[in-house]
Amino acid sequence: MARESKIDAVFVRCGRTDWDDQGRVQGRTDLPLSTAGRQGALYLIHTLAPDLASNPPSSIYCAPDEASRETADLLAEAVGSRVRPLPDLVSMDLGLWEGLLETEIEHRYPSACRLWQEQPSLIHPPKGENFVDAEARVRRALSEVLERANGKPVAFVCRPIPYAMAVCWLGGHPCGEIWKIVEEGPDVHRLQVERERLRHLLEDLKAGA
Numbered sequence: 001m002a003r004e005s006k007i008d009a010v011f012v013r014c015g016r017t018d019w020d021d022q023g024r025v026q027g028r029t030d031l032p033l034s035t036a037g038r039q040g041a042l043y044l045i046h047t048l049a050p051d052l053a054s055n056p057p058s059s060i061y062c063a064p065d066e067a068s069r070e071t072a073d074l075l076a077e078a079v080g081s082r083v084r085p086l087p088d089l090v091s092m093d094l095g096l097w098e099g100l101l102e103t104e105i106e107h108r109y110p111s112a113c114r115l116w117q118e119q120p121s122l123i124h125p126p127k128g129e130n131f132v133d134a135e136a137r138v139r140r141a142l143s144e145v146l147e148r149a150n151g152k153p154v155a156f157v158c159r160p161i162p163y164a165m166a167v168c169w170l171g172g173h174p175c176g177e178i179w180k181i182v183e184e185g186p187d188v189h190r191l192q193v194e195r196e197r198l199r200h201l202l203e204d205l206k207a208g209a
Contacts, residue, residue: 015041027094058152095128
């Protein structure tokens with residue numbers, strides 16, 4: 001049987017953690033949903049679930065951190081899908097920036113912070129992960145799932161940075177828009193990815209490896 005020419009993908013930003021609520025930078029540090037974050041996730045899923053009910057995702061792939069897994073479990077319960085952890089969807093390791101208030105980073109690392117906002121692809125946080133490497137890791141993880149998708153939508157739940165990386169890549173947005181997506185939302189993106197376009201994206205990904 002021929003595969004569908006388009007892949008339906010649903011991207012969900014996980015609920016907030018205590019660090020998110022406090023304005024602290026969180027990359028790979030593993031934290032659960034905050035009380036407000038869980039309430040926000042429940043509200044988001046309450047509004048999203050009716051749209052997915054008629055054709056629910058075959059699987060919900062989530063990052064391995066606790067907040068992403070909690071959000072994915074809530075979505076899975078609402079739409080009757082199963083959750084599959086996807087380790088490479090883990091957020092970017094922000095090294096020495098982890099746990100700092102955003103205002104502290106602006107004060108301590110003004111030049112890097114400005115570059116982080118304007119040209120994130122050039123950033124490598126001290127003792128952290130290079131942005132380009134993190135982005136390539138997320139893209140590879142997505143491509144492995146999307147290549148196998150057939151018929152049913154697939155859903156992904158992850159932290160804000162990989163969420164925005166995914167939306168920019170598959171939605172055809174420049175890398176510089178990542179912070180607009182992180183800061184302004186929305187918290188759900190539904191995309192139809194043409195298989196032919198995915199093939200070209202994968203060729204570009206392999207060429208840049």
